[in-house]
Amino acid sequence: MVRKRGDVLLLAVLALLADGPLHGYEVRKRLDLRLGAFRALSYxxxxxxxxxxxxxxxxxxxxxxxIPGTVSPKRARVVYEITRHGKDRLGQMLEESGPDAWEDDAFGVHFALFTRVAPRTRLRILEGRRARLLERLEQMNRSIDRTQAQLDSYALEAQRHGLETVRSExxxxxxxxxxxxxxxxPEENP
Incomplete structure (x- = not known):
């Protein structure tokens, strides 16, 4: 099960390596590019x-x-490659569609990998995410109703902005x- 940010990182790395071998710098660069959730990822x-x-x-x-005969100040690079076991594990992780896949960090990574996921799994994750956000909307509405009189206009607007952001998602x-x-x-050719 993908439960925490570290597990989500393992899923993302396996998915990248499923496309072919990469060295660490390239893994980080592609994570930054494809999965914005890891922009702050450090070595x-x-x-x-x-x-x-x-x-x-x-x-x-x-x-x-x-390459023999070349002079390079750089040290040799370590290249990582997925194994058969890693491909099997990746398949299992991609098909996980329970509540952990709906949470903020995990959802973004799962969504970025949706082309690798069965339609029924995508639908379950999307519906689960929607249900989670509808719960959040209800809590936010109750909070605004409860605290409206106690908040200054800027704090109230910050809460309303959060509410609109969730509604938009x-x-x-x-x-x-x-x-x-x-x-x-697909359109048929005449």
């Missing part, structure tokens, strides 16, 4: 995750050889769920 976080995946038999590492999820229920059919 101090990435390399322990890579070691954990290696210890679990999900990835292997090799050292790139330098619910609307977006509604469109995605509708699209999952009614996928576009």
């Amino acid at each position: 101090g976080t990435l390399y322990p995750a890579l070691r954990a995946l290696q210890a679990g038999g999900c990835i292997t590492e090799t050292t790139e050889e330098r 619910v609307d977006w999820l509604e469109r995605l769920i509708s699209a999952e229920h009614h996928p576009e059919k």
Whole structure:
């Protein structure tokens, strides 16, 4: 189960390595590019995750050889590659669609990997996320109603902004769920 940010990082790294071998710098760069949730990812976080995946038999590492006769001040790079076990584990992690996949950190990573996920799993994650946000909306509305008289106008506007942000995401999820229920059919050639 993908339960915490570290587990979400393992999922994201395995998905990247499923596309082909990469060295650590390239893993970090692609995580930053594809999965904005990891923009603050440091090497101090990435390399322990890579070691954990290696210890679990999900990835292997090799050292790139330098070209003989060249002088390079750079040290050899370590290249990481997913194993068969890692591909199996990735498949399991991608199909997890329970409450942990609906939470803020995990949802963003799962969503970024939706092209690798079965339609029924995508739908369950989207519907779960929507349900979670509808609960959040209800709590926020109660909070605003309860504290409205105690807040200054800026604090009240900050709460209203948070409410509108969640409503906007619910609307977006509604469109995605509708699209999952009614996928576009490819046009036939005349």
